[in-house]
Amino acid sequence: MTRVSQPGGSVAGEVTNSWPSWALAAEDRDESELALALFGGLPAELADESVAVSRAALLLRVGQPAQAVAVLAEHGYTKLPEVNRAAWPDLVLAAGSAAVGDQAAYRWLMACVRRFQDASDAWRLNYLVAAAATGVHDRPTADQAWHTLVAQYGIVTPVTAAEFGAVVVAGRDPRDVRAATVAVATAVTGLHDIGVPIEQNPEPTLRAARALQARGDVAGARLLLHVVRRRIPHNAALDGAQAKLTPxxxxxxxxxxxxxxxxxxxxxxxxxxxxxxxxxxxxxxxxxxxxxxGLSRPDSSVWRAFRGLSYDPYSDPRDPPPKDQAGYYGLAALLSLLFVALPLAAPTTALVNALTGGGDATDAGRPIVVGTWLLLCIGIPGLVFLIARQAHRQMRARQHRRDRQAAQRARLSQAKRCHCWQVRSISGEFAVEYERQHLHPEASPPLPVALPGTAGLGRCPTTGALWLTLDADDAGKALLLRGTTPPENESKPEPGGLYI
Known part of the structure; x- marks a missing residue:
């Protein structure tokens, strides 16, 4: 892509020059719809062949293979070459053709993939393989592609985490309850590790559930939603999805x-x-x-294994469930029975007996005496149980508050520093803090196309890089994309390179 010259280095010119960088950054984050919108807003002089190929690859990701093939055809890519002469555009064309059911293109693609396994960006091939294998109904290969993206290449995005979770849950052992429980827990942990709390953005979980339904694994989708819901607060979208799957x-x-x-x-x-x-x-x-x-016996056992979990606002759902402390509360209640309630019962019942006039078991006051004894022996241990539980919760709440404040201080201290030279995109809660603490607001000219969410511009005071900010006030949706630096801030390297 070439840079467009703009008079006077205006902000509008920087926006134009930053547009390809923003599109590529969105593509790397699996924000395919946003990346397509950004690529669609490129001026004609920047919309070269590489942009068309990127658009075609993105169209495959969003499930529009026919449009992907059409975009490539506009640039002359209509036939597949020999395997040993294949290039990236040819691979995208083959994946698009396979995604619409072309078995020959699928075989050609799989033959080519082996040649590119050692490339530095070989991970991109897995997106193509997943789309192509899905189109020809080769579900095991598509699952392997998604699994490889996360497990081998560490590409963890909302999309890959959702597909990985669906793959893991769908592959649970139908006979080994323990192994199936671990599989579901692994999938849910991956969804929690995306960076944005599930209750703020449930879409990855919903995507995983839809992927399981597409496989015909409705029970797996129910298990996934059930386990996710156990450790987060109420969420209408997840509750509605679970209700639709429940008989x-x-x-x-x-x-x-x-x-x-x-x-x-x-x-x-x-x-x-x-x-x-x-x-x-x-x-x-x-x-x-x-x-x-609606569930098999093994799946029912997995369901019941997680039924003991409950939402705890004082624990991180990414951590293992807190140890059940009910036994300690019960011990406190037992000690109160032995050393408080029973010693008090005898003199108290004697006093009540005296006040009611005493007598044998037929006296009218006898039920009052028995009731007093039961009240002491049941009420005091029960009250101690509740007090012990509440005291423990308050202790955990105080510790949780301290940990949260410490994490917030650490996050804020990092958000004040410049990360523009390290990353090309930031999302989630850190993006909100980075936009507030580091970037300076920049007056935004009219953007070439309408973008999803609330778009704005921010300027890095250190590097001068122009950032595109999207929904910067919402931690569940916030996304920052780094653009280019102003031309006057870009220094030319000396001929000597890095040598002094």
Whole structure:
């Protein structure tokens, strides 16, 4: 791409010259719709063949292979050469043709891929392979391409994390509950590690669920949504998606039967220990052999394995679930029963007995005495249990507050520094802070095309680079794309290179 000369180094000229950089930065972040909009706004003198090839590759990513082939045809790419003469535009053409069902183009592409495996940007081939394999219904190869992008090349974006999560969940072991549980947990962890909290941007999770549905794995989509929902606050989009996949009538009958069985459990209490063992055995058998409606028995076990999780505002959902402290609360309640309630019960009931006139078991005051004894022996341990739990939560809340404040201070200190020479794009919460703390607002001329979200410009005071800011006030959507530096700020290297 060539640079367009603008008189006086105006901001409008910088915008024009930065436009290709912004488009490429958006492409690298898997913001395909945005990148297509940016490429579409390039002036004619910059829209060369390389731009057309980039647009075609992006059209493949957004599921428009026919348009991708048409764009390449406008620049003379209509036939595939010999395998040993293939270039990047030919690979994009082959992927587009395969994505619309051309088996010959797919075989040609897979033969070429082996030749480019050692290239520095070989990871880009996986996007082409995924699109092509999906078009010819070669799901295992498409899954392998997405898995390779994340596991081998470390390309973690909302798109790749969603597809990777779908691949991992779809590949769970149908017989090994432990392995299946680990697979679902791995997929959910990947979705949490994108950088933007799921509750702020649920689209990657929804994309993973849609990918599982496209495979026919509705149960996997339900499992994924179920586990994600356990550790985040209420989210209408995720709740709605989960509700659509749930067999409502069957789940209602299932829950009603569970309630009825638990209501019948107290009738076994007169049997003492035997009754308790019967209740325990029935509960275990139910969890093992009675599936949740719409799920297989192994998937039901995975579902129940995560049912004990709940949203905790004082923990990071990316971390392992906090250890259940109910046993310690119960120990506190037991100690209060032994050393507080029981020692108080005898003198208190004696006092109540005296106040009610005493007498034998037929006296009217006897129920009051028994009620007082039960109130002490049940009420005090119960109250201690609640106090211990609340005290522990307050301690965790205070520690969480301290950790959050420390993380915020560290983040703010980094946001004040210049990162323009290191990165070409920033997203999420750090993008919001970087735009506020480091970039200087720049008056924006009319942009060539309308962009999604609220667009603006920011200037780096250190390098002079012009940044495109999108939704800079929303941590869930914020995105910064670095452009070029002003011509007067670009220094020409000395002939001697780096030698002194």
């Amino acid at each position: 409502v009538a069957a789940m209602r009958r299932h829950r009603l039967l569970v309630v009825v069985l638990w209501c019948l459990a107290p009738t076994l209490l007169p049997l003492g220990v035997a009754g308790g063992l019967i209740v325990l055995a029935v509960s275990r058998a139910w969890q093992r052999w009675v599936p949740i409606p």
